[in-house]
Amino acid sequence: MHRTKVRVVEDALDANNTIASANRSDFDRSNVTVVNLMSAPGAGKTTLLERALEGLADEDPPVRVGVLEGDVQGSFDADRLSVLHIPVVQLNTDNGFGGECHLDANMVRSALPAVPLDDMDVLIVENVGNLVCPAEFRIGEDARIMVCSVTEGEDKPLKYPLMFRACELVVINKVDLLEHLDFDVDRLEANILQVNHHAKVMRVSAKTGEGIDAFRAWLQALPARAGATA
Amino acid sequence: MHEFDLSSAIVATVNKHADGRKVTHVTLRIGRLRQVVRDTLEFYLAIVGKDTPCEGATLEIIDVPATLVCKNCQNEWEIEIPAFICATCGPGAVEVKTGEEFMVESIEVEDEEDAACTAPR
Ligand SMILES: Nc1nc2c(ncn2[C@@H]2O[C@H](COP(=O)(O)OP(=O)(O)O)[C@@H](O)[C@H]2O)c(=O)[nH]1
Ligand SMILES: [Mg+2]
Numbered sequence A: 001m002h003r004t005k006v007r008v009v010e011d012a013l014d015a016n017n018t019i020a021s022a023n024r025s026d027f028d029r030s031n032v033t034v035v036n037l038m039s040a041p042g043a044g045k046t047t048l049l050e051r052a053l054e055g056l057a058d059e060d061p062p063v064r065v066g067v068l069e070g071d072v073q074g075s076f077d078a079d080r081l082s083v084l085h086i087p088v089v090q091l092n093t094d095n096g097f098g099g100e101c102h103l104d105a106n107m108v109r110s111a112l113p114a115v116p117l118d119d120m121d122v123l124i125v126e127n128v129g130n131l132v133c134p135a136e137f138r139i140g141e142d143a144r145i146m147v148c149s150v151t152e153g154e155d156k157p158l159k160y161p162l163m164f165r166a167c168e169l170v171v172i173n174k175v176d177l178l179e180h181l182d183f184d185v186d187r188l189e190a191n192i193l194q195v196n197h198h199a200k201v202m203r204v205s206a207k208t209g210e211g212i213d214a215f216r217a218w219l220q221a222l223p224a225r226a227g228a229t230a
Numbered sequence B: 001m002h003e004f005d006l007s008s009a010i011v012a013t014v015n016k017h018a019d020g021r022k023v024t025h026v027t028l029r030i031g032r033l034r035q036v037v038r039d040t041l042e043f044y045l046a047i048v049g050k051d052t053p054c055e056g057a058t059l060e061i062i063d064v065p066a067t068l069v070c071k072n073c074q075n076e077w078e079i080e081i082p083a084f085i086c087a088t089c090g091p092g093a094v095e096v097k098t099g100e101e102f103m104v105e106s107i108e109v110e111d112e113e114d115a116a117c118t119a120p121r
């Protein structure tokens, strides 16, 4: 039997990246800066948003924020954010195979018709899942944030360098628990910087509000930054 | 457990290039920094590839080491642990040179004419 070798040399994620570019064009057209918010489950993404987003539209400069909530099932996180009176769109990722472990460009694309892009300056996409995949599947975002809680171990950055290298901001959350834990937060920060020297690191407690102002300020600076590069 | 989704991406890429022909062999080029677990990937490829042109294809993975380059002193070196730091200049100008690849390198397909030859006459 005759067999032919076919040279392919194609990034297997090209198809995803093509859709991510299409998303990006839509975001650019509406002048929306998009943030991909990632973490291990339970690190505190939703709590951080609950804390940080309130009243941003009334600040100077005003920033209108919307959220696209990835959830494996249900709408618990989206419901929690409904008190903020900002656009929140739910995106379920259950694919019948126990749920996806991340959002990909196509899932985000399928949700976009429901997202009122023209009513916002910043769209935050709360990703789902673990610490490897989300960094591999771009969704058309401008910036990636990783939330890392002090209950997770100081070695996380060394175990998941791909993810930490892909993020420009790492939010160390749950610092209110530090006094109860035998956790070396300086070592965590050193490990983050060892893997990604350019990362900005913030220490916050989404529970008590400690450090949240710095995160709010970072979000507020986003639209101006996008304008500068456009 | 990103191997499941990565498998879907691989199968889609392979089948696109197979263009309807049966695939007998797949060669991937995967960088160390991707942290792909070979056995897990193979396991999911078999599941995702079932009932598609690449069902039953053998798999070969070219393992690409993680190498860094310092843009300051042009030094290049391989890393075994995730330390992105130049011994001379520190971390400021270090970039990944290889190790982030996730490519379908080549595939082997059964020729259509030959496939016809094996059909009963
Ligand atoms: N002590 C403490 N608990 C927190 C903090 N932030 C979140 N949590 C808790 O961690 C759990 C998971 O938070 P959630 O925001 O749902 O995590 P997500 O899965 O990343 O969205 C919840 O029980 C939160 O109340 C924090 O700063 N301090
Ligand atoms: Mg959540």
Ligand SMILES: [Zn+2]
Binding pocket: B070, B071, B072, B073, B074, B075, B086, B087, B088, B089, B090
């Ligand atoms: Zn150097």
